[in-house]
Amino acid sequence: MSNCNRADAVNLIAVRHGYPPMPGVKVSMDDFGEDVFTTGVMRQYLNDDVISALEKTINFGRPLDPALAGDIAEAMKCWALAKGATHFTHWFQPLNGGTAEKHDAFLEVSGDGKALMEFSGKNLIGGETDASSFPSGGLRCTFEARGYTAWDPTSPAFIKRHSNGATLCIPTAFCSFTGEALDKKTPLLRSIQALNHATTRLMKCFKLPEARVMVTLGAEQEYFLIDKLFYLQRPDLMQTGRTLFGAPPPKHQQMEDHYFGSIKPRVLAFMTEVERELWKLGIPAKTRHNEAAPAQFEIAPRFEELNLAVDHNMIIMEVLRVVADRHNLVCLMHEKPFFGVNGSGKHCNWSVDYGDLSLLKPGSDPHRNAIFLTTLCAVIRAVDLHSDLLRAVTASAGNDHRLGANEAPPAIISIFLGDQLTEVIEQIEAGSVTGSKCRPGALKIGADMLPPLPRDATDRNRTSPFAFTGNKFEFRAPGSEQSCSAVNMMLNTIVAESFDFISEQLEKLPADADFNSGLQKILQQIIRKHKRIIFNGDNYSKEWIVEADKRGLPNLRSTLEAIEPLKNEKNQLFIMKYGVLSQSELNSRYEIMLEEYLRKLRIEAGIALEIANSMISPVAVDEFKRLCSTLNDAQNCRRSHGIAALECAADRMGLSLDELSCAADELKRAICGEPAEILSALERVRRAVDSLEYQVDDARWPLPKYREMLFIY
Secondary structure, eight states: OTTOOHHHHHHHHHTOTTOSOSSOOOOOGGGTTTTBOOHHHHTTTSOHHHHHHHHHHHHHOOOOOGGGHHHHHHHHHHHHHHTTEEEEEEEBOBTTSSOBOOEEESEEEOTTSOEEEOOOHHHHHEEEEEOTTSOOTTSSOTTOOEEEEEEOTTSOOEEEEETTEEEEEEEEEEEETTSOBOBSHHHHHHHHHHHHHHHHHHHHHTTOOOOOEEEEEEEEEEEEEEEHHHHHTOHHHHHHSSOSOOOOOSOSSTTOOSTTOOOOHHHHHHHHHHHHHHHHTTOOEEEEEEOSSTTEEEEEEOOEEHHHHHHHHHHHHHHHHHHHHHTTEEEEOOSOSSTTSOOOBEEEEEEEEETTEETTSOOSSHHHHHHHHHHHHHHHHHHHHTHHHHHHTTOOHHHHTTTTSSSSOOSBOOEEOOHHHHHHHHHHHHTOOOOOSSOOOEEOOSOTTSOOEEOOSSOOOTTOSEEEOSSSEEEOOSBTTSOSHHHHHHHHHHHHHHHHHHHHHHHTSOTTSOHHHHHHHHHHHHHHHHGGGBOOSOTTSHHHHHHHHHHTOOBOOSHHHHTGGGGOHHHHHHHHHTTSSOHHHHHHHHHHHHHHHHHHHHHHHHHHHHHIIIIIHHHHHHHHHHHHHHHHHHHHTTOSSSHHHHHHHHHHHHHHHHHHHHHHHHHHHHTTSOHHHHHHHHHHHHHHHHHHHTTSOGGGOOSOOHHHHTTOO
16 A cells, blocks of 8 residues: 555545454443453452442542452453463553553463462552653653552453454553652542542531542543545655645535534444443443544543543543454544644533532522532632643643634633523622522423423533533533543542532631521632632633633743643642642643653654645645746647736746745754744744645545545545
8 A cells, every 4th residue: 555645545445345343342241341350350359348449439438458459460360361361561641641551461470380360459559660661750761760550449450452362451550659749630639539538528517427529520532533545645644643735625514514513434333342442341432423523523421430531531542542443444533633623622520529519509498508609609719720730731732723723612711601690699799699680490392292391401502611510510621532530630620629629618707607698708808809710601701711801811822831830839839739740740731741842843844844845845836837838838839828827827836835835844853953943834834735735636635534534435
């Protein structure tokens, strides 16, 4: 396929009748969780005492007796061997945004040369790996290589299968020799613990008995699919995950005919196989559909405990890529793979439960509603005080192209509550709550054969970065390629601080004071001080940018601006107070994000320059020669017609060639310069190349075009 050109690729894709095989993979509920070492599976291998101790660790965060590790390891090994596994790995999430694994065989050799299959408690609890080859932001030097992985018992082990076998994957944290976190899981677990303590403290003020705190997450994952033949002919996609060139076709998403449309058979076969793989891994993939842009899709699981949901999202991204490859497709998760059409996000639906009580769900009695309103006000306060930190953890080179592009939330963080809740909030501020006039009631469709539907408490606002959607908040700013860890780590931490703030105020109330009156005054003060963060209108409008500036809300549009709050002393002290990240760990995250951003820009600049000089320019020059030759022939023949058109085409092509040459020279100079210079030069080269795409003979253009990649799959 190395000599395959655009036309060949289109023809090959067109004649793939029935690929992939239809009927496809069957999905059964009996498959669900079959490759996961669940507590149900453990009961087949372990006694009740070990199970009870492990459940206390999983459900309540109690320390696990190391003496039990040997029994658990033996059970895990027996189960994994029965599943066909030959190796095990400590599966972790380093600071490069992906996952990592080093496989070790269960194989040991006895003194008499016999093969044994061994897996000890020591193998389970911890492992050692090279920490110098992962991003550390200065926490580790190249010569300081030792790093450790530590078993996370709250996320179950699972089997990863491949064509020739299987591997037991054990979710772990990853830290340096000095104990500093080198991964995304450790700070997330610390933030969950901080929010657990703060929630328990707040619920104690409401006289509730101690119960399990559970932070939940439902992560919607958006992605694009294109045929692998097109992908292999796009060096920019292969190197950067996005198209650096490409003139938008006359039709892309303007007709709004792709969203929720009928799913093509080839894509449906892919989705079905993805679901089967995920169900076997205990991942409750629930929703699949076409997204707004052509060739864009979404998958969403049911809500799960936060730490598990984050692990599952990392697995989902890997399964999407692997299964796509089996279907001769490529799954693109860059935030903006195609210029001029919608990019991809990862919507994080976040909530907190206390026992069987959802803290973000209004109740049927005043006490539960008081808890709901307190939680709501705590989140309002948290987001207003720390919107800069929420923006910081969504910053990336890819997300810069998406945020504020009239398809995703802007870089200005605000909260959407809807009319009903906003009215209640305004009443609390005014000091007299009489209930909402915007009661949901029933929604009448207007056709006799359709039943009335219950109306939701709020409408939807897809332009809002942080929206209340019933019993949860949906944070829409994270990019599709990003891990959910940092976003939810920060959200947990800022809400924990607001919970503690309210608890402290409630604990100061005199013993004989009326609790509800005291609570209302506290919430009233919070609303008056922090209501500026609430905005229910169109976040895409120019008027909102002006209004947000008047309100004093930060508008951190670029990654370089957005990550600066991580270095702010006040912010660092706040995060350190909750033990989520140390100062050195915070500084390391800043350095990693900065370094990653600069590296990505320079990679984009390098491959753009290569494509412009070695693929586009030669074709354009040849086209210019052909035009000039045709023009000369026409002039020599003394033809009176067509010469003006040829002269115009040659002039236009010549100007475009001059512009491409100048733009390429500018980009070459800018590569080692400031980010703004690189971005400006990249944009100039893009304009020149995209202009030439409209002028060069279609049959000679070397790169697959948008109209092909987005519509032929």
